[in-house]
Amino acid sequence: MIDTEGLTKKFGELTAVDRLTIHVDEGEIFGLLGPNGAGKTTTVRMLCSLISKTGGSARVAGYDVGNQADSLKIRGLIGFVPDNVGLYEALTAYDNLDFYGKLHSTPEARRKENIERFLKMLGLWEKKDDDVSTFSKGMKQKLALARALIHDPKVLFLDEPTANLDPEAAKTVRDFILELKGEGRTIFLNTHNLDEAQRICDRIGILNTSLRALGTPEELERTVKGRATVVQLEQVTEPILDALHGLSLGEVSVERNKVTISLADPEKQNATVMDAIFRAGGRVRSVNVVGSTLEEAYLKLVREKEEK
Amino acid sequence: MRLSISWIVASKDFKTFRRKRNLMYSIFILPVLVSALLPAVTNLMVQRASDHSAALTRLTLILPAFTFFYMILAGVIPAAIASYTIVGEKVERTLEPLLATPTTDSEILFGKGISAFVPSVSAVLAGSVIFMVLTDLITHGTLGYYYFPNWNAAIIFLLAVPLTVIMSVEWNVIVSARATDVRVAQQIGMLVIAPLAGIYVLGEINMVNLSDAGNLLIVAAVILLVDVLLFSLTRATFRREEILTKWK
C-alpha cells in the first residue's frame, strides 16, 4: 500500500529524511518511531504529496509520489491528521466535517452518514453543533480523526495523534485507531512514544533521519534488546579496564566500582570476562546479568551516529 | 480548475465571517462613514459658496473627485479581509489539512479570492448607494437635477471598483504569504492605494479631469492590466510546498 525506496528530503544543506526504504502492507498499522526532529513529519508530508521529495521514490496505493497528476489522486485516497489538527474553531464540529466531505466530493448522503457514524463512534455526536473553540484537546484530536475519515480513505496518515493528550484521551484515540484497523484500513502512524508504538503497531520503523531498525515489536525487541553483565569490584583499576577492552566483547562502562559490559550472550561469555578480571588482579564482590529494556535499546539506536 | 471547489472554500469562509462579527463591522464601517462624511463636506461647500455660480463650479470639481474616492476605498477594504482569510488560516494552522485534500492550489486560491471579493465589493457598493442618495438630496437644489446616477458613476462603481478590489485582493494575498502578523500584512497591503490616491489628489487640484469618462476608462483598463499581472504573481506565491515549508 505504501512503498518507499531511498526516499530523501533535504532542506538546503540539512537532510531531514535520508534514504528511507519501507514497505507497508494493506490493512497494517505501521509505526514510524523517532525523537523530535527525526523526520517523521517530513516523511508523512512527502507521502501525502504535500511537499516534494529530493531523492528516491515512493508509491502510495499504486500512485507515484511526486508525479503532478498522481498527487491529486493520492490526496483523494488518503486521510491525514497533521500534528497540529488545524480545525476551524469558529465553525461547528459538523460544519468542519461537512466542509472536508465536500472538498473530497463525497456524495451528500454518504457524507451525512459518515459524519454521524464517526461522531457517534467518537462520542462527539451530542456536540455536533458546538463551535470547535469550545472543545478540549482530546475532543479536537478525535474530531480531526473523523475529518480524515469522512471520504472513506484507504490509507490514514496520523502525525503524533496522541501527543499532548491526557492518558485517558490518548487511550480512546488508540482504541479508535485499532478499531479502524479492524475495518481493513492501512494506517501510518508517527509517534515518539515507544510504548504506544509497541502496543498498537504491527510493525515499527525506528527513524532518526535515516531508518535505524525495522520490524514487528517482537522482532525489534529480540534484535535490539541488549544484555549486559554488571560486576561489582573492590576497586576498578586501569589493568582491569585494559583487559576488558582487550576482550572486545562489547561496550564497557564504569560507574564508581561497578563495571558494566554489554554482551551478546552473557551466559557463555561471563567465564571469559571473570578470567580477564582475575588475571588483571581484580577482586569481585558480585556479578549480575541484566537485560536492557527496549527503551534503553531504542535510545541507543536513536543516538547512534550514522554508520557508513 | 473546478469552480465548485473554489465556491466550497469561499462558502466556508462566509460561514466563519458570520461568527467574526468584528471583522464584518470593520469592513462595513469605513465605507458607511465615508459615505456620510463626503455628502457632509459637499453640503458645507454648497452653503459656504458666495453665490450660485461659485457653488456650481465647486460641485463640478468635487463630485467627480468624491466619486473617484470610492476606488481608494476599494483598495483599502480588502486588506482586512484578505489578510484575515489567508494569514488567519496560516496562524490557526488550518492550511495543512486543507492542502492535503484533492484540491489544486488554484482552486483554493480562487476560493480565497471570492471570499475576500464578495464582502469587499458589497461594502463599497453599499457605501456608494448611501453616498449617491445623500449627495443627490444635498445638490438637487443647486444643480436643478439629480447628479446621480450617471455614466461616470457607473464606470467607477460597477467596473473600476470591482477591478480595484481584485487588484487589492491579489496584492494582499502576495503580502499575506510573506507576513506572519495580520496587522503588518494589512498595513503593507494598504500600499496598493498609493497610485489611486495620487490620481485622486491630481483630480482635486484639477490636474486630471475625473469627470471625463475616457480618463476613467483608461484608469480601469490600467487596473485590469495590473490585475492580470498580479494574478500570475499570486499564483507563483501560492504553492502548497512553500506555504508549508516557507511561510512562517
Ligand SMILES: Nc1ncnc2c1ncn2[C@@H]1O[C@H](COP(=O)(O)OP(=O)(O)O)[C@@H](O)[C@H]1O
Ligand atoms: N520547512 C523546513 N525548513 C527547514 N528545515 C526543516 C523544515 N521542516 C523540517 N525541517 C527540519 O527537518 C528535520 C525533521 O523535522 P520533522 O520532519 O518535523 O521531524 P519530526 O516530525 O520527526 O519531529 C528537523 O531537523 C527540522 O528542523
Ligand SMILES: [Mg+2]
Ligand atoms: Mg513532527
